[in-house]
Amino acid sequence: MTQAPTPTADTVRRLVRSLLGERAEDDVRPVAPGAGPATWWVGDRHVLRLAPDRGAAVRQRRELRLRELVRPYVSVAVPTSVAHGEWAPGLTYTLDAGVPAGPGEGHDVSALGEADLAAMLAGLREVPVRQAETLGVPRSAPRTLETLRQSAERAVRHLAEADEFDAARPERLTRAATAQLGVQPGAPVLVHHGLAGEHLVVGADGRVRGVLGWTEAVLGDPAEDIAALALCVGSPAAVRAATLAGYGARPCLRGLWLARCDALVHLAEALAGRSAEPVSVPPLLPPLLPPLLPPLLRTRLRRAWEPILLERVTELREDGTDDTPP
Incomplete structure (x- = not known):
């Protein structure tokens, strides 16, 4: 060759x-x-x-x-x-x-920026799946939340020993909750699958100006994009945007816990020296000073674990419906 x-x-x-x-x-x-x-x-x-x-x-x-x-x-x-x-x-x-503005993790997203994210999530759901498949966009099976939960619990023990995370926090993903937050039957949607800060272009006014990095897009679970936004702009903003986009409590909470578990596992791996992926640099943004990996992951952990009202007022029924107050 x-x-x-x-x-x-x-x-x-x-x-x-x-x-x-x-x-x-x-x-x-x-x-x-x-x-x-x-x-x-x-x-x-x-x-x-x-x-x-x-x-x-x-x-x-x-x-x-x-x-x-x-x-x-x-x-x-x-x-x-x-x-x-x-x-x-x-x-x-x-x-x-180039798309002018800054990376998503360099500016806070405003209320109008959340509306921009909502419109983007709603638009991705409208992209015809058959046309995307014709282009070669692959399908991706949803992740098993129970497996991720077990990995996150092991990560919590290591992070608690290192004084990086409070293992006694009231929020906890239980085995029963993982069963309730499983993916519901339905057609897959186009998922960007990389909505990290380096792929969100955010202006100084907090508006989302562009989305980069479409190489890893798949047809799959929209909760993955909600999870990525939670790590980038914080759980409250991500859930508000997903709700504005028309997603119910179940995919929003699933995305929230995907983000929380990922954040725990990634920080624990980085501190143990096992992180396989360095922080990527935006391909259409000016060069940035390379951030230290653990500090960035600590920031993402904090964002993912920001409390949201939705998880306190939502009761998920066994029939797949959401009993959520308006």
């Missing part, structure tokens, strides 16, 4: 000049030191993303088509490709226009 060439600054400049001609800027630089040689800033207005292998090329081709499918359904900006093609045999590139 032929090894893919390693892109350099000269590689990027030559490619950009062939695409933009006299408008091309010579200022090219990697988005971040940890991002590898595949994502480059071109001036301050464009980002060039180079697929490093055939698998990434397949996902990038799918992402380009998916963004066009999603765009009419969501009110926030979706990245636009100025040019795309192959930078090496079988390896694709896309030159995207």
Whole structure:
């Protein structure tokens, strides 16, 4: 198998000049030191993303088509490709226009920003599943909350010993609750599957301006996007946005507990030195100082465990309905 060439600054400049001609800027630089040689800033207005292998090329081709499918359904900006093609045999590139603003974890989301998130979640639910499947978007089975609960309980013990978490907190995910918060029968929806702060573009006014990073989108459980928002903007804001989008108590609470369990497990793994994934850097945002992993995970843990009124006033019935006061 032929090894893919390693892109350099000269590689990027030559490619950009062939695409933009006299408008091309010579200022090219990697988005971040940890991002590898595949994502480059071109001036301050464009980002060039180079697929490093055939698998990434397949996902990038799918992402380009998916963004066009999603765009009419969501009110926030979706990245636009100025040019795309192959930078090496079988390896694709896309030159995207940058989305101005900052990462979601850099600004608080305002009430209007929550409405933006609600419109996005509602729009994703309206994307035709059959069309997404035709583009190659895979289906993803819902996670088993009971398995995650057991992992979270082990993480709580380690975090309590390290004085990172109060094991006596009143909120607790019980075995009975995991059964009630299982996924209800119904058609899957398009799930972004990566609504972390690096993929939410938030303005200084708290409005959500855009959503990046559609490579990992799947057809599956919408509670995953609610969970990701809880880690990024806090549980109250995430649940309010999901409620505005038309989701009932069950998927909102399921998303809440997915986020809480994930936050516990990820922080425990990071403190134990077993974290496999570094914090990613936004592909369409200016380079950031690389954050320390445990502090960021502590922030996400705090956000996920913010109390919400919904879990105190909701009674989930066995028939799958929600007995929630208005």
